[in-house]
Structures are given as structure tokens and as C-alpha cells.
Amino acid sequence: MTQHETAFAELDAAFPGRIERSEAVRAQHGAGDSWHPAALPDAVFMAQSTEEVAQAVRICAAHGCPIVPFGAGSCIEGQVNATQGGLCIDLSSMDKVLRVSPEDMDCSVQAGLTRQRLNEDLRATGLFLPIDIGAHATLGGMASTRASGTMTVRHGTMADLVMGLTVVLPDGQIVRTGGRARKSSSGYDLTHLFIGAEGTLGIITELTLRLTGIPEASKAGLYSFASIEAATQTVVEALQFGLCLNRIELMDTLQVKAINAYNKVSLPEQPTLLVDLAGSQGQVEADRDTFDALADENGAEVHPVDTPEQYAKAWALRHSALYAARGLRPGCSSLSTDVCVPVSELPRILTEIEAVLQDEGIVAPMHGHVGDGNFHLVMLFDPESVEEKARVQKVHGQLVARAIELGGTATGEHGVGLGKKSYMEAEHGAALALMKTLKRAVDPANLMNPGKIFDL
Structure with a gap:
């Protein structure tokens, strides 16, 4: 009996009937919502308390069995993929x-x-x-x-x-x-x-x-611009004014086209800002008027979002962005990336990457949280085409490298996981060695989600 099997036998004894070994359950826990190939754990444990998690971890540690935590499996960069097998500890039942x-x-x-x-x-x-x-x-x-x-x-x-x-x-x-x-x-x-x-x-x-x-009042605004530069200039000015901005979302022309097709709507197919302001009723009204004026000075077409129904519809459109983007090439896979740069550098990096995407013939709608400089490209490719996948990965690498050069980061919110490991040294330099030192000190056997963020 291998060390892992010994661990699973002890886990079965400690938690009778609760250690799942079926392929269906393992497959459900072996991949997130990403383009990375699935990697299944050898077993899955549905934990119900901190004490149960601790007991399971002690058994695994005694037998050198890797452990992968699992929540909802919504991760983008393969954080839940069990690349070395072992035990997946599912915490979704701990929901109080x-x-x-x-x-x-x-x-x-x-x-x-x-x-x-x-x-x-x-x-x-x-x-x-x-x-x-x-x-x-x-x-x-x-x-x-x-x-x-x-x-x-x-x-x-x-x-x-x-x-x-x-x-x-x-x-x-x-x-x-x-x-x-x-x-x-x-x-x-x-x-x-x-x-x-x-x-x-x-x-x-x-x-x-x-x-x-919860704020007293919220108001949204939808603004179409002739260019990304004009949209981001409006954002920079609005931030400097200190408006009560709650959300500032940017969608490029291709993303708006995707949203129109997916939701059967007819927004102007131009770079578009969707803005949310929150605070007291008077503050929200005054600040949206100011934002309208700033947008108008930068050549925007202003689309009224005045009723609760219009507000809900506008944000529903934004939240459909990823699925709308994937709908541009049904059956294709998508590499969704999320670099983040200083807000003032957004026009430069978006202009540069748009030219690269056109040269490479890659379909990649863009949407992002432009108020903090974080944006997503959903790069679509045929999973059966080795050449297409290689092109997408090459452009992804160029985008990340450029973001780091401009004072940004390889990932604003998706995390590193498997997909961004190769960029960690370029971003962190000597600090990466310190991260590895901390990892070895806390987890000397390298059992906790091994192979994620960096390799030892």
C-alpha cells in the first residue's frame, strides 16, 4: 500500500463514508473555470468544521499526501487543479x-x-x-x-x-x-x-x-466614446475630482458588439464606460451631473440610466461580459487574463495590445475595472488547434511583460495559480526568493497546494 493509500485508509476510518473516490466527484474538483487542463485529486473530503479540516490535514501530513483546498471551483488560473494528486478538501459545506x-x-x-x-x-x-x-x-x-x-x-x-x-x-x-x-x-x-x-x-x-x-442612493451612467483614450481620460479626471464613484467599468468596441449579440440589445458599438455612483441622494445627483459634463467634454454620447429597472439592466449587461465574449466563437476555449497597470497607462497598453491582437488575428474582447487599472482580455482560440493556442499564449506573455514594464502586475485579481507562475520572477525579483523561504518554513514538505504560484 502506498503512502497516499495509507492516508486514505486512515481518513476512511476517521470519516466513514465521507471520503469520495469516484471519478465523477474527482473530476468535479479537478479543474476550475479556466483553460488549464484538468488534474484530478485522488480523493475528495467534504469538511464540515475547522476541527475536521485539521484532523484530515494531520493524517495527510503524517503520510506525505498533498492537499488542495476547494471552495466553489470558480478560479481562473488552475488554483484547484491537483497536479500531484492527493486529497481535495472541499469547504463548501462550511457555509455558516x-x-x-x-x-x-x-x-x-x-x-x-x-x-x-x-x-x-x-x-x-x-x-x-x-x-x-x-x-x-x-x-x-x-x-x-x-x-x-x-x-x-x-x-x-x-x-x-x-x-x-x-x-x-x-x-x-x-x-x-x-x-x-x-x-x-x-x-x-x-x-x-x-x-x-x-x-x-x-x-x-x-x-x-x-x-x-448600504448607500442611501445609487445612480449609473452609460457613456459611448470615440476612443479608448477619451474614455480613460474621463476616468482620470473624474478620479481627480473626488466624485463618489463606486464602479467604473470599461468595455471596448468588440466587447460591446458581443454584449449586443448575446443580450439582443443595441448599444452603440464604441468604447463604453458604465459608471456607478453611490452616496447620499444629493451627492449622487450632483456627482453624476459632473461626470456627465466631463464625459461630454471628452466627446461622449450620454445614455440615460435613471430608473431602478434601467440601473439593473445596465449592470446585468456588464456582468454578462465574459459569457458574451465567449459567444463570439461558440465551441472555442478562452484564455481570460487580468493584468493591472496604473490608470494613466491604460490608453498606452490597450492601444499596443490591440495592434498585436490584430496582427495575430486573435479575437479578444476587453472589459475592465478601469477605475483601478485592472482589465480583462478574453482571448478566444480553437482548443483543437495547437497553432492557435500557441499564438494566444505568446500574446498573453507579451501583455503581461508590458504590464510589468509599465509598473503593473501580472494579475490584478485572478491570482497566479498555474497560469501566471512564469512571470513571478520578472515582477518580484529577489522578493520571490523570500516567498519561497516563507513557503519552506511554513510547509517544509510542500504538501499545501503544491506547484501553485511558484515551483520549489
Whole structure:
């Protein structure tokens, strides 16, 4: 019996009937929502508590069995792919709200809870978690990839909203980091060591989160421009004005065409901004008038978004962007990338990459969170064509390299996983060696999600 099989026998004894070995269940947990080839775990365990996770990890550690945490499987860069087999620990059943403190505007939750469920539960309190990503992801997974989404321009990323964590370390020890105080100068900031670590240092099982009040009023605006440059110039000016901007989304001409076709609508097929302002009624009205004026000065056509129905429809169109983009080439695969650059560099990098895409003949709609400089290209390719896939990967590499040259990053929110590993040294230099040192110190046997972010 191999070491892994010995571990699974002990797990079966500890959790009778709960260690899944069927190919269907393993396949369900061996790939995220990405272009990376699936890599199945040898077994799957549906954990129900932090103590169960710790017990399973201790058994795996004793037998050198790799461990891959799993939330909703919505990851883009292969973070859940079990490239070395082992045990997948699924935390999706750990989905309870443990505590809500409206007076302190914070809460504690289990890692398997989704942000949608949390915000539904919080609605009666007048509070919400201001993270708006496109997937129904779990909060543990969102912390592990340092997720953000459309509201980053105002509220920041998961790194700004997580106050404390419960984490199971690679030896099965349970540690709690951070706390509920709004600030602390006490010791190392271990909470942020685990945020963005993609399960390579431990398994997040509980989170304490900072909440914010649901704004009194929200208003949207839809603006069509003659060029990307004019759209981004409007954004830069609006940010400098200090408007109550909540979301600023940019879609290029091809993305608007895709949205029109997918949703049976007829937006002008030009670079388009979708803007959301939130605050008091008077502030929102005044700031949208100011944004309208700025957009008009940059040659925009303004499309009224005045009623709640129009507001909901406008944001539904934006949230359909990925599926609309994929609809341009039915049956094709997509490499969805997410570089982030300083906002002032957006026109340059978008102009440059558009020329490269045209030269290479690649269909790649663009949409992005332009208020923070993060954008997505959905590069479509025939999965049966080795040549097409190679072209897409080459352009992807050129895009990431250029983003780093301009002071940006290889990934604004999708994380590194398998897909962005090769760019880590160019972005981080000597700091990458420090990351590896930390990994070896916390996980000397390299059992926690091995092969993700970097190789040892």
C-alpha cells in the first residue's frame, strides 16, 4: 500500500463514508473555470468544521499526501487543479454566518459561504460586503486569491476587508490571526500573509470581515466614446475630482458588439464606460451631473440610466461580459487574463495590445475595472488547434511583460495559480526568493497546494 493509500485508509476510518473516490466527484474538483487542463485529486473530503479540516490535514501530513483546498471551483488560473494528486478538501459545506455585529460593522463567517449568501443575510442590517466579482465564489477562496471586482475603486480588495482569519497549517495546527480591532501594531501581520497565498501556506476556514453601510442612493451612467483614450481620460479626471464613484467599468468596441449579440440589445458599438455612483441622494445627483459634463467634454454620447429597472439592466449587461465574449466563437476555449497597470497607462497598453491582437488575428474582447487599472482580455482560440493556442499564449506573455514594464502586475485579481507562475520572477525579483523561504518554513514538505504560484 502506498503512502497516499495509507492516508486514505486512515481518513476512511476517521470519516466513514465521507471520503469520495469516484471519478465523477474527482473530476468535479479537478479543474476550475479556466483553460488549464484538468488534474484530478485522488480523493475528495467534504469538511464540515475547522476541527475536521485539521484532523484530515494531520493524517495527510503524517503520510506525505498533498492537499488542495476547494471552495466553489470558480478560479481562473488552475488554483484547484491537483497536479500531484492527493486529497481535495472541499469547504463548501462550511457555509455558516457565525456572528454579525451591526454596531461594529463586522462579521465572522465560515470559508465556504459565498458573498451573495452573506449579503442576502446582511440586508436587514443595512450593511454589506462591498466586493462585486463575476462568480459565485466562496469567501475563503476570495481571500486566498485576494479577489476584488468592480467596487475596488471605492472599497478596495479582500485584503482591505479581511480583519482576521482562522487557518489550518500544514501540520494540522489551528491558528487565529488578526482580530476585530480596527487597527493593531501587535506583531507580524499574519492575516495578510495568508491572503493571496492561494492555499499554499494553509487552509482558511473562517474569516472576520469588515462591512460597510448600504448607500442611501445609487445612480449609473452609460457613456459611448470615440476612443479608448477619451474614455480613460474621463476616468482620470473624474478620479481627480473626488466624485463618489463606486464602479467604473470599461468595455471596448468588440466587447460591446458581443454584449449586443448575446443580450439582443443595441448599444452603440464604441468604447463604453458604465459608471456607478453611490452616496447620499444629493451627492449622487450632483456627482453624476459632473461626470456627465466631463464625459461630454471628452466627446461622449450620454445614455440615460435613471430608473431602478434601467440601473439593473445596465449592470446585468456588464456582468454578462465574459459569457458574451465567449459567444463570439461558440465551441472555442478562452484564455481570460487580468493584468493591472496604473490608470494613466491604460490608453498606452490597450492601444499596443490591440495592434498585436490584430496582427495575430486573435479575437479578444476587453472589459475592465478601469477605475483601478485592472482589465480583462478574453482571448478566444480553437482548443483543437495547437497553432492557435500557441499564438494566444505568446500574446498573453507579451501583455503581461508590458504590464510589468509599465509598473503593473501580472494579475490584478485572478491570482497566479498555474497560469501566471512564469512571470513571478520578472515582477518580484529577489522578493520571490523570500516567498519561497516563507513557503519552506511554513510547509517544509510542500504538501499545501503544491506547484501553485511558484515551483520549489
